[in-house]
Amino acid sequence: MAKNFLTFFKMIDYIYAILIWSSVKLVCPPSIAPAVFGGILLGYVMYDCTHYYLHHGQPKSDVPKNLKKYHLNHHYRVQSLGFGITSPFWDKVFGTVPPPSKVDAKRR
Numbered sequence: 448m449a450k451n452f453l454t455f456f457k458m459i460d461y462i463y464a465i466l467i468w469s470s471v472k473l474v475c476p477p478s479i480a481p482a483v484f485g486g487i488l489l490g491y492v493m494y495d496c497t498h499y500y501l502h503h504g505q506p507k508s509d510v511p512k513n514l515k516k517y518h519l520n521h522h523y524r525v526q527s528l529g530f531g532i533t534s535p536f537w538d539k540v541f542g543t544v545p546p547p548s549k550v551d552a553k554r555r
């Protein structure tokens with residue numbers, strides 16, 4: 448997988464940003480709309496940095512190691528499950544947690 452495709456601000460993202468900014472302006476008072484949009488943008492950048500790190504970082508502690516394993520499992524073992532990048536929370540909510548691999552099942 449090419450490194451360029453893992454990071455933010457592809458052309459489509461600018462279109463999304465305009466749509467999100469327009470939506471925020473509709474919903475929020477003008478005095479807080481820039482702050483709300485900035486928060487959304489920061490959250491997206493953090494999400495994207497996490498995704499990049501999971502692909503290219505070498506985590507040493509257990510939490511990021513497990514996240515990396517969980518995410519690479521999504522890309523290389525079960526593409527239709529395990530969509531969570533920063534946590535498996537929404538996979539648990541939507542029932543898309545992948546089953547343990549045969550190797551993991553033997554370790555348990």
Ligand SMILES: [Zn+2]
Binds near residue numbers: 498502518522
């Ligand atoms: Zn990925």
